Amino acid sequence: MKHLPKEKRDRLILVCLGGLAVTAGLYYGLIATQRNSLEEMAKTQTEQEIKLQGAERLVSSTPQIQRNLEATLASLKAVEATMASGDDMYSWIILTVNTFKENYKVEIPQFSREVPSEVGMYARFPYRAAVFHVRGTAHYHDFGKFVADFENAFPYMRIQNIELEPASASASSAQAEAEKLAFKMEIVSLVNPNAR
Secondary structure: OOOOOHHHHHHHHHHHHHHHHHHHHHHHHHHHHHHHHHHHHHHHHHHHHHHHHHHHHHHHOHHHHHHHHHHHHHHHHHHHHOOEOOOOHHHHHHHHHHHHHHHOOEEEEEEOOOEEEOOOOOOOOOOEEEEEEEEEEEEHHHHHHHHHHHHHHOOOEEEEEEEEEEOOOOOOOOOOOOOEEEEEEEEEEEEOOOOO
8 A cells, every 4th residue: 555646545435435334234234124023023933833732732741631630520510419409408417427426425415407599609609508517425425537637538429507505414324425415516518409
């Protein structure tokens, strides 16, 4: 550049600066926007691939979900088969409780007729309830074990409003029955609406 005349040197510098400006303009105007567009497309593609994998996983799990649904429905039908239904709920509760209490030292001689009631748990709950008032006698620990096992054995029944008091005994059996309690309670049972 030292041997070039000043005008040529200035023109050469201007051409180089102009070339750099055009190159920078092309880079920021076209290449950078295209690169940003490609990055956005790659990000969108990755998101779509993740959604596709989720959908494929859901579609592949459909048979398992169907099997789970069928097993759950069969389990529900089995439970509903043991629920109170129809017009003879009084004999059903007596039979159910007497069959269950065979392994417990609990005496339950009195059952009341059912009192129909609403469950009131969830909106549009498909079951109604029946309340049975029950009286009996038992020792404290035997009664506690009976109540716990009863509610675990029958998931559609619960025991509520338990009243305990000392059992009144005759003089001859007072010594042997001194620790016995008399109880009153309510057994609330769901009623199967589908049974005929």
